[in-house]
Structures are given as structure tokens and as C-alpha cells.
Amino acid sequence: xxxxxxxxxxxxxxxxxxxxxxxxxxxxxxxxxxxxxxxxxxxxxxxxxxxxxxxxxxxxxxxxxxxxxxxxxxxxxxxxxxxxxxxxxxxxxxxxxxxxxxxxxxxxxxxxxxxxxxxxxxxxxxxxxxxxxxxxxxxxxxxxxxxxxxxxxxxxxxxxxxxxxxxxxxxxxxxxxxxxxxxxxxxxxxxxxxxxxxxxxxxxxxxxxxxxxxxxxxxxxxxxxxxxxxxxxxxxxxxxxxxxxxxxxxxxxxxxxxxxxxxxxxxxxxxxxxxxxxxxxxxxxxxxxxxxxxxxxxxxxxxxxxxxxxxxxxxxxxxxxxxxxxxxxxxxxxxxxxxxxxxxxxxxxxxxxxxxxxxxxxxxxxxxxxxxxxxxxxxxxxxxxxxxxxxxxxxxxxxxxxxxxxxxxxxxxxxxxxxxxxxxxxxxxxxxxxxxxxxxxxxxxxxxxxxxxxxxxxxxxxxxxxxxxxxxxxxxx
Amino acid sequence: xxxxxxxxxxxxxxxxxxxxxxxxxxxxxxxxxxxxxxxxxxxxxxxxxxxxxxxxxxxxxxxxxxxxxxxxxxxxxxxxxxxxxxxxxxxxxxxxxxxxxxxxxxxxxxxxxxxxxxxxxxxxxxxxxxxxxxxxxxxxx
Numbered sequence: 001x002x003x004x005x006x007x008x009x010x011x012x013x014x015x016x017x018x019x020x021x022x023x024x025x026x027x028x029x030x031x032x033x034x035x036x037x038x039x040x041x042x043x044x045x046x047x048x049x050x051x052x053x054x055x056x057x058x059x060x061x062x063x064x065x066x067x068x069x070x071x072x073x074x075x076x077x078x079x080x081x082x083x084x085x086x087x088x089x090x091x092x093x094x095x096x097x098x099x100x101x102x103x104x105x106x107x108x109x110x111x112x113x114x115x116x117x118x119x120x121x122x123x124x125x126x127x128x129x130x131x132x133x134x135x136x137x138x139x140x141x142x143x144x145x146x147x148x149x150x151x152x153x154x155x156x157x158x159x160x161x162x163x164x165x166x167x168x169x170x171x172x173x174x175x176x177x178x179x180x181x182x183x184x185x186x187x188x189x190x191x192x193x194x195x196x197x198x199x200x201x202x203x204x205x206x207x208x209x210x211x212x213x214x215x216x217x218x219x220x221x222x223x224x225x226x227x228x229x230x231x232x233x234x235x236x237x238x239x240x241x242x243x244x245x246x247x248x249x250x251x252x253x254x255x256x257x258x259x260x261x262x263x264x265x266x267x268x269x270x271x272x273x274x275x276x277x278x279x280x281x282x283x284x285x286x287x288x289x290x291x292x293x294x295x296x297x298x299x300x301x302x303x304x305x306x307x308x309x310x311x312x313x314x315x316x317x318x319x320x321x322x323x324x325x326x327x328x329x330x331x332x333x334x335x336x337x338x339x340x341x342x343x344x345x346x347x348x349x350x351x352x353x354x355x356x357x358x359x360x361x362x363x364x365x366x367x368x369x370x371x372x373x374x375x376x377x378x379x380x381x382x383x384x385x386x387x388x389x390x391x392x393x394x395x396x397x398x399x400x401x402x403x404x405x406x407x408x409x410x411x412x413x414x415x416x417x418x419x420x421x422x423x424x425x426x427x428x429x430x431x432x433x434x435x436x437x438x439x440x441x442x443x444x445x446x447x448x449x450x451x452x453x454x455x456x457x458x459x460x461x462x463x464x465x466x467x468x469x470x471x472x473x474x475x476x477x
Numbered sequence: 478x479x480x481x482x483x484x485x486x487x488x489x490x491x492x493x494x495x496x497x498x499x500x501x502x503x504x505x506x507x508x509x510x511x512x513x514x515x516x517x518x519x520x521x522x523x524x525x526x527x528x529x530x531x532x533x534x535x536x537x538x539x540x541x542x543x544x545x546x547x548x549x550x551x552x553x554x555x556x557x558x559x560x561x562x563x564x565x566x567x568x569x570x571x572x573x574x575x576x577x578x579x580x581x582x583x584x585x586x587x588x589x590x591x592x593x594x595x596x597x598x599x600x601x602x603x604x605x606x607x608x609x610x611x612x613x614x615x616x617x618x
Contacts, residue, residue: 040492068492070599070615095594095617132519132592133561133583190557201592202618240556243594243617247549251542254598267598407490408591408618435589477592 001039008033012064012460016048024051024060030394030460031064035452038405042068043075049265050078054273055086057335057342061394063349064456065373065403065448069094071268074348077397079333081342082274087262088283089271090253092345093328095246096200097286098293099237100324100350101372102170102301103383105223106308107316108230110210113472116311117208117430121473123307124206125432128300130477132201134434135194138299145189148196149181149241152291153322156298161197162319166301168361170294170322171351176329179291180284184241185248188285191240192292197299201435203401203442204236204477205374206304209381209469219385219466222367223320231469232317233381234300235374236477237326238293245289249282274343283328290327297322320383321370325350325400333395344395352386352398352463371463373454375402377431377474378424378444382454384463391461398462399454402447411446412437433476442476485510486517489600491615495593496600498613504540504603505567507610508547512565512578515548515616516555519590520583525563527579531555538572540603544612548596551578559583591618 006014006029014036016027027047029036043066050072051060057079066075071091080086113120129136140148148155153174157164167174199206211229214220225231238245253270256278262271272278301319308315328345335342344351353360353369360369368386375381379402386396406414417436420443424431433439458465485506489496495518499511513522533550537543547567555562555578562580569575583589599615 042492070494070597070617074493091598095597131589133559133587133589135559187553187557191553193557194559195556201589202594240553244553246617247553247595250595250598251545254542267601270598404493407492408495409488409490434587435591437588437590441591 001036001041001044003033003037005044012456016044024048025056026059027051028059028061030062030462032452032456035064035448035456038448039066040068043073046073047076049269050076052265053087053269053271054262055080055084057081063397063399064460065399065401065453067403069347071266072345072347075399075403076347077349077394078345079342079395080274081340086274086343087271088274088279088328088343089269089345090246090249090282091268091270092347093286094326094347095243096237096326097242097245097289098324099326100293100322101374102234102297102322103320103372104232104301104304105225105318105320106230106232108312109228110230113230117473120208120311121430121432123311124475127303127307128199128206128475129197130199130475131434134198136197138196139193140196142189145192146181148295149179149184149288149291151175152294153298156295161299161302166298166319169319171324174294174298176287176290178284179288181288183281183285184245184288188241188244188248191244195239196296197303198239199236199300199475199477200239201438201477205377206232206234206475207377207471208232208473209471211467212470213468215465215467216385219367222364223370223383223466225467231320232304233372233374234297234304236296236300238289239296241292242289245285249285253278253282286328290324293324323350323372334389346397348400349397350400352392352396354386354388354392354396371398373399373401373450375450376444376447377442377471377476378429379450380471381469382450382465383467383469384454384457385466386463387461394462399457402450402453404446405448406446408441411441411443415440415443429471430473431476439476486514488514489613494615494617496613496615498611500609500611502609504610505569507612508544509565509567511544511612512548512551515593515596516562518593518618520561521588522563524587525561526581527564528581529560530577530579531558531560533576535574536572537574541601543574544603544614545596545598545601547574547576552593552595555580593618
């Protein structure tokens with residue numbers, strides 16, 4: 001990205017000055033000079049397009065891990081006020097609606113699992129359906145699927161997948177309100193029949209990790225983690241149903257925008273006013289897809305527990321937190337001292353509620369919400385804690401991952417899947433996958449330096465670092 | 478993932494996702510080639526036997542929206558039926574499109590590529606070229 005186009009606001013935030021004839025809202029990019037310099041110019045173009053959408057409140061923003069997406073950049077955050085003509089955009093949520101990370105905390109430590117790491121990796125690979133074309137063992141009737149779309153992770157727990165205590169540590173206690181299964185097409189529901197309890201492909205993973213470093217002892221205590229402890233992170237979303245909801249509404253919202261006179265600088269920003277029939281239908285379908293994703297990660301949690309019971313019968317596996325990073329959610333935020341109900345689009349951005357937020361479980365209320373930055377399979381991931389609203393000017397949002405540094409095509413030219421897996425094994429990281437191509441595309445070197453992303457996230461005030469997690473065994477989608 | 482001159486199937490660069498290109502002497506052949514490009518991301522076509530057929534039909538006046546609708550319809554049906562696809566045919570009568578595709582169920586042990594979630598409107602273009610037609614868009618993976 002051409003930094004010369006930007007004006008530095010703080011050491012870790014930059015604005016894009018408007019031209020005289022520009023009618024768009026402000027644009028703010030979070031990140032260090034180094035991170036921004038590695039971003040494609042398309043990130044700037046895409047977030048400037050977002051800033052021209054109707055009803056935007058404040059600035060259109062990108063997180064430190066931003067990269068070029070479709071419509072919205074990945075790592076894009078934008079708030080819209082329904083009462084001010086604000087819109088909802090399918091491109092601002094993405095195809096993998098409510099993709100996110102469920103982090104599980106075990107009472108095991110590295111010496112406990114080291115002798116049985118191969119057995120654990122194999123058992124997880126057998127138990128977790130992963131990769132394109134891989135179906136789950138649960139087949140749902142249309143009526144059951146509607147119950148999933150209404151009930152989310154709460155439905156899954158009622159059906160015996162996991163523990164009621166898990167729900168305390170899932171956003172919205174595992175179920176968003178406002179889901180409208182009738183707004184989800186029959187085709188979307190059919191696509192999901194064999195896909196509940198599946199991981200998917202691409203950058204999705206189920207990773208066994210060790211807590212390698214603690215940055216904030218008090219927050220780590222609140223989150224129940226300490227050095228050497230074993231965690232498991234599950235990265236996936238709403239699977240075929242969410243993809244089909246995105247597909248169904250992308251073209252219809254693009255046509256609706258044209259009919260409603262909304263000028264779209266990029267058709268991928270397909271959107272409709274939040275209060276329009278088209279906007280309300282997408283909102284209902286998207287909320288249903290969010291519940292589908294929450295149920296999916298709850299089932300995967302249950303499957304993971306089953307594996308740990310088999311390999312480590314005495315182990316305790318608890319949910320640390322579950323947070324989505326492809327959503328549009330109605331939240332209350334203070335803007336210029338006034339509380340406003342806003343719809344926050346986070347596309348590749350994590351919600352990061354600060355200390356005292358009423359939606360946080362009691363255990364985390366003093367500390368702030370766990371924010372999970374998933375890194376590559378060879379480097380590591382971070383857990384951070386949300387900051388108070390006055391320190392986080394990004395509508396309680398933070399980074400969600402390392403962010404790609406190069407395209408999949410470039411990665412395929414540079415790495416070979418088998419060689420990469422062998423190299424990682426040499427570094428003490430076991431990879432299990434049905435896709436050597438996928439492994440090469442997801443090579444650690446294809447991602448930005450997750451340390452820099454986490455540091456920038458902290459420097460920008462978006463969240464503060466709590467712990468660094470090193471991968472030990474990874475089931476790749 | 479190289480684009481050699483004269484190839485009907487190609488790819489272009491995108492940070493997080495993958496750009497697909499289909500070329501052909503007619504609009505229909507270009508869209509068939511674009512489908513080939515999209516499905517080859519998920520599985521090597523030469524490793525799939527064309528033993529099962531699926532059919533899609535849709536109405537679309539805009540050739541660009543038709544590209545997105547065609548690929549997304551194939552993705553939906555192939556996922557619903559658990560098929561990896563390798564061959565595609567598309568016919569058009571005014572705004573009505575009828576497509577067929579062939580493939581096989583996923584096999585245990587089959588080398589998997591990367592799942593395509595959907596065809597997007599990003600960098601979407603369907604246009605005439607000196608050699609015929611070219612269709613391109615970014616697919617979300």
C-alpha cells in the first residue's frame with residue numbers, strides 16, 4: 001500500500017484524506033507503518049468504497065490484519081444506523097457467515113500430551129470431518145434444521161452435544177435473536193444436511209496448542225490459562241448453509257440496491273437499507289446462519305471432547321470462549337457521548353467487548369472479552385482481552401488473524417504440501433490433512449507475522465495481549 | 478495456476494481468494510470453462526469419472542450475473558449431492574440457461590483441493606475478446 005496517500009493520526013492509526021469532491025465518510029486504517037506497507041492498494045480502495053455507503057456512522061475502518069477481500073476488505077469494520085438509512089451488506093459479512101474460533105481449555109500440560117501427540121492427532125483427524133466433500137455423521141430433517149437455525153448452540157446442547165456450561169462462554173450465549181429460518185432458501189437447508197459438525201476447508205482448522213507465553217497474568221488467571229497448558233482452537237463457520245445464504249442474497253441485494261437508487265462503487269457491496277424488506281430478509285437469514293455456525297462449533301466441541309476422553313480419559317475440556325469474525329450484529333455503542341443502536345459489520349474482524357460489558361460472562365466481566373487471533377499452522381495464535389470502549393475507537397473490534405501476505409497461487413508456486421508437512425513435523429508440529437494443495441496454500445510463510453499483528457492490535461488500543469499459543473497438532477480443512 | 482495463451486481455463490491473482498478465468502469461442506463455452514476452473518480448485522478433474530450427471534437451470538438476462546449464478550448453482554447442487562465435478566455443458570435460449578455437469582461421489586483417499594464457497598461479484602467480467610469470449614470473477618475459498 002502506498003503509505004504516502006495516508007495521514008498518520010496516532011502511531012498505529014492512519015486516515016485517508018478526502019478529496020475536495022469526496023462525499024464519503026472518513027476512513028481509518030489501524031496498523032503499523034510496516035504492516036500497512038505490506039497491504040495491497042486494493043485494501044484502501046475497498047475500504048474507501050465502504051465509506052461511501054449510506055448511513056455509515058463514524059469511520060469505515062480496517063484492522064491491522066487487513067487484506068484484499070471481495071467488496072469489503074477482510075479486516076473491515078463498519079457501523080450503520082438503521083434510523084439514518086443505514087444498510088446491511090452481504091459483501092460486508094462474507095460467504096462464510098459467522099466464521100469464528102471456539103477456544104477450548106484443557107487441564108493438560110505439554111508433558112502430559114507429548115508422549116501421545118501422534119495418537120491425539122490421529123484420533124482428532126478420524127473424528128473431525130475436514131476438507132472439501134467430507135460430510136458429517138449427523139443428518140438433520142428439515143424440521144431439525146429449522147430448530148438449529150432458531151436455537152444455535154443452545155439447540156446443540158439440548159440435543160446432547162456438549163455441556164450447558166459451554167454456553168456461558170459463547171457470544172449471545174450460543175443463540176442470536178432475530179433468526180428467520182423462512183428467509184433461508186430450501187437449497188441452503190439441503191446443502192447443510194450432511195454438513196453439521198464439519199470443519200470445512202481453506203483456512204479452517206482444529207488445532208491443539210500449548211500456551212507458550214503469558215503477557216498479562218491477571219487476565220490469564222481470569223481466562224483460566226497458564227504457561228504450558230494445552231488449549232484447542234476450532235476455526236470454522238456456517239458451512240454450506242452460510243455459503244448458500246451469501247450466494248442467494250448477493251445477486252438479489254445487488255439488484256435491490258440498483259432498484260433503490262443506492263450507488264454501489266463495487267457490486268460486491270450488494271446491500272439494502274436495514275429497514276427495507278430486502279434488508280430485513282437478509283438480516284433474518286444471516287442471523288439464522290450465525291446460529292448454524294454456533295451449533296456447528298458446539299458439535300465440533302462435543303466431538304473434540306470425545307477424542308480427549310478416548311486419549312486422555314481424565315482430562316477436563318472446557319470452553320474458554322467462542323467468538324465469530326464474519327457478522328453483522330446489532331449493538332449499543334456510545335458515539336459522541338450518545339448511546340446508539342448500530343449494526344456493526346465485521347468482516348474478518350473480531351468483536352472485542354471491554355471490561356464491564358453487560359454481555360460478558362461474570363468470569364470475564366472485569367477483564368474484558370477474550371479476543372482470539374488465529375495464526376498460521378506453523379507460527380502461533382494469540383489470546384487478547386478487549387479494552388474499555390474509550391480506548392477502542394473501532395466499535396469494540398479487533399484483528400481476527402494473521403492475514404494473508406501472499407496469494408494462494410503464489411504460495412502454491414513456493415511450497416509443496418508434503419515437504420511443508422514434513423518440515424513442520426521436524427519443528428514439533430503435526431499436520432493432518434486430506435489436501436496437500438490446501439497445506440501448501442496455507443503455508444506459514446504465506447501469512448503476515450502474527451506477532452506484528454498482535455502487537456499492532458495492542459498498540460492501536462483495540463485489545464491487549466494475554467497469551468501466545470504455539471501449535472502442536474493441527475487438523476487442516 | 479498459470480495462464481498460457483490459448484488455454485481455456487486460467488486463474489488470476491487475489492490476496493485471500495482465487496480469481497478464475499474461462500475462455501471460449503462462444504459465451505456458453507466460456508462459462509463452461511469458468512466452471513472447469515472453479516471445480517479444478519477442489520479436485521483434479523482427470524481423477525474424477527464422469528459417472529453421475531446433475532442439471533441446473535436458471536433465468537438471467539445479464540451475462541455477468543449468469544456466470545455467478547451458473548457457478549453457484551453448480552456448487553450448491555454438487556455439495557448437496559456430494560459430487561466432485563469434472564465436465565460441464567451449458568446452453569442458452571434467450572434468458573433461459575440449461576446446464577449439465579458430470580462427476581462422481583468423493584472417494585475416501587481422494588486428494589482434495591480447496592473448497593470453493595461461492596462465486597463473487599468481485600472483478601466480475603464477461604466480455605467479447607478477439608478470440609471469442611472471456612468470463613472471470615473471484616471465487617471465495
